[in-house]
Every structure is written in structure tokens, then in C-alpha cells.
Amino acid sequence: MNIEILLQEKITIAIEALFGFTPEKSMVQLQQTRKEFAGDVTFVVFPVVRFAKKSPEETGRLIGEYLVGNTEEVDQFNVVKGFLNLTISNHWWLGILEKAFASPSYGLTPASQDAELVMIEYSSPNTNKPLHLGHIRNNLLGYSLAEILKGNGKKVVKTNIVNDRGIHICKSMYAWQQWGEGRTPENTGIKGDHLVGDFYVMFDQQYKKEIRQLMEEGMAQEAAENNAPSILAVREMLRKWEAHDEETVSLWKMMNSWVYEGFDATYRELGVDFDKIYYESETYLSGKDEVLRGLKEGVFYQKPDSSVWADLTPEGLDHKLLLRSDGTSVYMTQDIGTAKMRFADYPIGKMVYVVGNEQNYHFQVLAILLDMLGYEWGRDLFHFSYGMVELPSGKMKSREGTVVDADDLMADMEKVARKMGEELGKLEGLSEEEATRTYKMIAKGALKYFILKVDPRKNMTFNPEESIDFNGNTGPFIQYTHARIRSVLRKAEETGLSVAVPFAGISLEEKERELLKTISLYPEIVEEAAREYSPAVLANYCYEITRQFNQFYHDHSILNETDPVKRNFRLALSEVVVNILKSGMGMLGIEMPERM
RNA sequence: GCCCUGAUAGCUCAAUUGGAUAGAGCAACGGCCUUCUAAGCCGUAGGUUAUGGGUUCGAGUCCCGUUCAGGGUACCA
Numbered sequence: 001m002n003i004e005i006l007l008q009e010k011i012t013i014a015i016e017a018l019f020g021f022t023p024e025k026s027m028v029q030l031q032q033t034r035k036e037f038a039g040d041v042t043f044v045v046f047p048v049v050r051f052a053k054k055s056p057e058e059t060g061r062l063i064g065e066y067l068v069g070n071t072e073e074v075d076q077f078n079v080v081k082g083f084l085n086l087t088i089s090n091h092w093w094l095g096i097l098e099k100a101f102a103s104p105s106y107g108l109t110p111a112s113q114d115a116e117l118v119m120i121e122y123s124s125p126n127t128n129k130p131l132h133l134g135h136i137r138n139n140l141l142g143y144s145l146a147e148i149l150k151g152n153g154k155k156v157v158k159t160n161i162v163n164d165r166g167i168h169i170c171k172s173m174y175a176w177q178q179w180g181e182g183r184t185p186e187n188t189g190i191k192g193d194h195l196v197g198d199f200y201v202m203f204d205q206q207y208k209k210e211i212r213q214l215m216e217e218g219m220a221q222e223a224a225e226n227n228a229p230s231i232l233a234v235r236e237m238l239r240k241w242e243a244h245d246e247e248t249v250s251l252w253k254m255m256n257s258w259v260y261e262g263f264d265a266t267y268r269e270l271g272v273d274f275d276k277i278y279y280e281s282e283t284y285l286s287g288k289d290e291v292l293r294g295l296k297e298g299v300f301y302q303k304p305d306s307s308v309w310a311d312l313t314p315e316g317l318d319h320k321l322l323l324r325s326d327g328t329s330v331y332m333t334q335d336i337g338t339a340k341m342r343f344a345d346y347p348i349g350k351m352v353y354v355v356g357n358e359q360n361y362h363f364q365v366l367a368i369l370l371d372m373l374g375y376e377w378g379r380d381l382f383h384f385s386y387g388m389v390e391l392p393s394g395k396m397k398s399r400e401g402t403v404v405d406a407d408d409l410m411a412d413m414e415k416v417a418r419k420m421g422e423e424l425g426k427l428e429g430l431s432e433e434e435a436t437r438t439y440k441m442i443a444k445g446a447l448k449y450f451i452l453k454v455d456p457r458k459n460m461t462f463n464p465e466e467s468i469d470f471n472g473n474t475g476p477f478i479q480y481t482h483a484r485i486r487s488v489l490r491k492a493e494e495t496g497l498s499v500a501v502p503f504a505g506i507s508l509e510e511k512e513r514e515l516l517k518t519i520s521l522y523p524e525i526v527e528e529a530a531r532e533y534s535p536a537v538l539a540n541y542c543y544e545i546t547r548q549f550n551q552f553y554h555d556h557s558i559l560n561e562t563d564p565v566k567r568n569f570r571l572a573l574s575e576v577v578v579n580i581l582k583s584g585m586g587m588l589g590i591e592m593p594e595r596m
Numbered sequence: 597g598c599c600c601u602g603a604u605a606g607c608u609c610a611a612u613u614g615g616a617u618a619g620a621g622c623a624a625c626g627g628c629c630u631u632c633u634a635a636g637c638c639g640u641a642g643g644u645u646a647u648g649g650g651u652u653c654g655a656g657u658c659c660c661g662u663u664c665a666g667g668g669u670a671c672c673a
Contacts, residue, residue, distance in 0.1 A: 049653080273622095307671065394666095467608075481636085
């Protein structure tokens with residue numbers, strides 16, 4: 001039981017006894033005492049003053065006296081203005097440590113047989129270009145959310161919808177056909193997704209050139225954009241693809257296979273994975289069927305040019321295109337099909353889409369369309385909408401070459417981690433293989449923590465030159481602390497020290513007391529991270545407990561403590577912190593090194 | 597035009613969901629390694645929370661106006 005919940009009950013009883021009324025739960029607000037005041041937990045008196053019919057100070061004093069007299073957990077109190085500060089007994093804090101020490105999975109909820117199944121869609125790449133920094137945020141958030149939900153006892157299926165078809169894919173295919181000269185990942189040594197991405201850029205350059213030319217010949221911009229030879233060829237290619245043209249399909253298969261190999265390598269490096277992958281090429285037809293069914297049932301309507309639309313004006317929205325006049329499907333069409341297939345494949349309790357906030361409108365419409373098609377779960381789809389990653393120069397644009405490539409970024413960071421590690425000489429005893437593993441771990445820790453510590457809903461700025469730091473509020477700072485604690489614990493083991501419980505009769509140092517308070521919050525933080533869909537909550541907590549531990553570590557010795565009772569307690573404290581770091585950072589997808 | 601978001605220290609981010617004197621890190625400056633890992637610890641400096649009003653015991657947080665920024669409103673995805 002959490003101290004705030006316990007005190008909430010006790011204070012409610014105190015108020016009933018003292019003032020003869022029962023306060024609503026929302027009136028009994030508790031918070032951590034600010035460190036400039038004495039005490040552990042603070043009760044804000046103001047909301048009940050009106051009913052107590054006494055001054056805030058007097059009200060606080062009476063409740064404080066009652067609690068000290070009637071509650072064994074409360075040792076002392078003081079009142080500042082309308083704030084009642086309560087000091088909790090050492091016995092209670094030591095009890096927290098015993099509980100945390102007893103369970104390696106402290107703070108986590110074990111999965112039960114009847115737990116809700118949550119499906120999380122994330123990553124969702126297009127197969128026409130390599131992954132960049134924006135995808136990294138998506139992948140890290142998706143993976144981390146899945147781990148956080150598992151930590152809260154949910155069953156989770158991680159899924160990926162690969163956008164492997166459509167006009168954008170045909171652009172790369174067309175460019176390769178025109179100018180590829182038979183180049184492959186094998187004969188060039190270029191990673192498959194990068195090779196295909198290069199052709200996508202090539203197409204765009206050619207397309208722009210043609211538009212310019214047509215406009216010089218007097219054509220209006222819009223007409224030029226629709227009549228450039230290369231775009232006409234690409235549209236023809238998409239029609240052929242949808243008609244199962246053999247040559248087109250085999251080109252498509254070949255180029256996609258290059259991309260998948262590239263993506264797999266990036267995912268592996270990033271440490272993310274999926275339980276089930278859907279391909280748009282396998283779901284869009286189901287979407288088309290759904291749209292046609294909707295048309296037949298009169299839910300949707302058709303224009304004279306035979307394009308199919310949904311009228312969303314009753315919802316306060318516009319009309320939405322669902323099938324083009326040439327019968328080909330759009331983005332929305334496939335998402336309808338994918339959703340339907342997923343709910344047929346799995347007993348989904350909750351469907352979460354990890355997709356950027358630029359698609360808020362898309363998901364609002366998707367939910368409405370599925371509802372119109374008669375799916376009762378349509379309105380329950382949850383769009384986890386996260387903010388964009390911006391560069392100091394502004395938004396990333398693939399076609400303008402202002403993207404930070406995912407593979408390059410990870411490789412660069414590994415180099416920096418290695419350079420720094422070698423300068424510090426920390427890993428000298430390790431084999432080259434182990435050292436490399438550790439440098440990768442540190443580089444990844446820095447990148448992942450940097451991205452996940454920010455509130456996911458907000459846009460964030462990433463400066464490739466300056467953003468990656470290994471000191472201060474960073475992943476490596478937390479990893480370093482973990483390694484330091486592990487080192488102490490290894491030494492304790494070597495000298496045959498083991499921790500004995502219970503911990504009784506110990507006078508607590510200030511830093512120890514703070515750590516115990518923070519430890520007591522962990523289960524709540526894990527729960528909050530899931531409730532708020534926010535890895536950032538966990539990240540910030542891990543930083544806070546790390547900072548506190550380092551202060552404690554600096555001020556007090558663990559192994560050299562001469563009082564065996566204290567040494568025993570500090571070893572247990574260290575072990576609990578190390579477990580929390582491993583578990584908390586683990587839910588962010590960040591590994592903790594044994595030494596660094 | 598209309599509809600969402602957002603704006604906190606020079607920079608990157610927090611702020612227990614309306615609570616006390618708005619906190620961290622980076623960058624700058626100054627200290628601390630003969631003792632469990634200095635990727636650490638301590639200190640100095642840095643703020644009219646974009647701006648003007650309002651609501652109340654109390655506002656970075658809620659409401660209205662203004663400014664600026666990002667996104668959406670595609671037969672792009």
C-alpha cells in the first residue's frame with residue numbers, strides 16, 4: 001500500500017472525528033513535501049477549511065495532532081500556511097524496502113490469464129526509402145509502450161503495417177527501371193533500403209525537371225504536375241500492379257525484398273521487434289471490399305466519375321474519398337481493411353496506433369468510417385498521437401535531403417561512444433567483442449533516452465551536433481550508475497556478504513530517506529506511464545532515482561561502512577535501486593551494462 | 597479562410613494534473629579523486645512561464661483576446 005492512499009483514509013477519518021463531516025476524495029489531496037520543509041507527505045488543507053469552519057492553520061494543526069495521536073505511521077507534523085506536513089516513521093520506510101527487496105519484479109503487475117489483449121501498431125514504414133529520425137521516435141515509443149503495458153499485466157501484440165504498395169513505391173520502381181542499369185544491393189554493396197531510396201530521390205528530380213519544362217512551354221502548374229511523362233508512366237505502373245501484371249509484380253517483389261533486408265538490419269540494431277506483420281498489399285483488397293459493401297448498403301456514395309466517397313458532414317467534417325475514379329484505393333481504404341483483418345485475427349481488447357500527430361484527422365475519420373460500416377469497435381480505436389522530430393533548421397524532408405538517417409545516426413553515435421570510452425579507459429580489461437557490445441549499448445542508451453524522456457505528445461528538437469550527450473540527464477548517466485552499483489554488489493558477493501532481512505532499528509540519513517521515498521513511488525510510476533501512455537514519465541523517474549543514488553553514494557560508503565547493520569541496509573538499498581533501474585530502463589528498451 | 601496543437605533560463609527538457617520560493621541537464625565560471633568506477637559530486641550565475649485581461653484562498657496549468665510557430669483541411673502516404 002502506498003503511503004498517500006493510506007493517509008487519505010486516515011485523514012478522512014480524522015476530519016470526520018474532528019469536524020463531523022465526510023470530505024470527498026478530491027478534497028483530500030496529498031503530495032510530496034517540498035524539500036525546504038520538514039516532513040515527507042503534505043496534506044493541502046484549503047479544500048476542507050470551509051467545512052471545518054476554522055482557519056487553515058488551526059485546521060491543519062488539529063488534523064496533525066489527531067494523526068500523530070492515532071496513526072502509527074505518522075511521527076510528527078508541522079503546519080505552514082495551509083499546508084500540513086507529516087513525517088512518516090522510519091519503520092514504515094524500512095517496510096517499503098523489505099517489500100521491494102523481496103520481489104525482483106517490484107512495481108510490475110504480473111500478467112493474468114484473463115488480461116486484456118492490447119494490439120500496438122507502430123513503425124509502419126513505406127518501402128520506398130530508408131528509416132530516418134522520425135521513424136526512430138515512432139519505433140522507440142511503440143516498443144516502449146508495449147513493454148510498459150506488459151509491465152502492467154496486459155497481453156500485448158506488437159504489429160507493423162508495411163506500406164508496401166502504392167504510387168510512391170512505383171516511383172522508385174520506375175526510376176530503377178529507367179536508370180538502374182541492373183544495380184542491386186549485392187553488386188553495389190549498398191544496403192537495400194538505401195539503394196531503393198536513392199531511386200526515389202532520382203525520380204523526384206526527374207519529375208520536377210519535367211514539370212519545369214512543361215511550364216516553360218506554357219502549361220499551368222497543376223496541368224504540368226498531372227501530365228509530366230514520368231508521373232503518367234508511374235500511374236500506369238500502379239494500374240498494372242493492381243491488375244497483377246507479371247513483370248511489374250516481379251520487379252516490385254525484388255525491390256521490396258531488398259528493402260526488407262535493410263529494414264530488418266535497422267530494426268535489429270534499434271532493438272525493436274514485432275509479433276505480427278501486416279502488408280498493405282495483402283489488406284487493401286479487403287478494404288476495397290468493405291468500401292464497396294458500404295456503397296451497396298448506401299453508407300457511401302458514388303460520383304459520376306465513379307469515385308467513391310463518404311459524406312462526413314453530419315459529423316462536422318468534409319467529404320472523404322475512399323476509391324479513386326480509376327478504381328484504385330487510397331491510404332484510408334487499406335486502413336479499413338487492415339483494421340478489419342486484425343480484429344478477425346485476434347481477440348483485441350484495445351487497438352493502439354502509434355502514428356504521428358500529422359495524421360490526427362486521418363484517424364478521426366477512420367474511426368467514424370468503421371463505425372459507419374457497422375463495427376462496434378470502430379470508435380474505440382486509439383490513436384497514440386506523438387509529436388514530430390524537428391531539426392534546428394526546421395522539419396525534415398526526405399526529398400530535400402534534410403533527413404537524419406537512422407542507420408547513419410546509430411553508427412555515428414557508436415563512434416562517439418567508443419571514442420569517449422577509450423579516452424576514459426574504462427573498459428580496458430574487456431575483450432574487443434565485449435567492449436563493442438558495451439559501446440553499442442551506451443550509444444543506444446543515449447539515443448533512446450534522449451528521445452523517450454520528452455513528453456511524446458510534444459514536438460521535439462534534435463540537433464545532431466549537440467543533442468547527443470553522455471553526461472548529465474542522459475541514458476549513459478543512468479547506465480553508469482547501474483554499472484557502479486553492480487560493481488559494489490559484485491564485491492560484496494566476492495567477500496561473502498549477503499543481505500539479511502528485516503531491517504530494524506536503523507536511523508536513516510537524509511539521502512537514504514529520500515531514496516526510500518522514491519523507491520516507494522515506483523509502482524505508481526509504472527502504472528502512470530501506462531495510464532498516460534508516456535514512457536517519459538518512467539524516464540524522468542529513472543533519472544531522479546539515479547541522481548539521488550549518486551548523491552547518497554558520494555556522501556556515504558556502502559562496503560566500508562563499519563556498522564554491519566547499516567552496511568546490510570545500504571546493500572539492500574543498492575540492490576533495490578539497481579533492480580528498479582534495470583526494470584524501468586528495460587521498459588524503455590534500454591539495456592544496462594555490468595561495467596562501463 | 598476554417599480546424600487542431602504548442603510557446604517555460606542562451607540551448608534541450610521537467611513541474612505530482614489548480615498548490616508553498618517554477619526545477620534538472622547542457623553551455624559558462626569556481627571547487628572535490630591516496631578511500632566502494634570523477635560518464636560522478638558540490639557551488640555561482642541564469643526566469644515578468646510569448647503577451648493583455650478574467651476566474652479564486654491560490655494560475656505555467658482553467659476561460660477570453662492578441663502575437664508567433666508547427667500540423668491538418670489532397671483522386672499524396
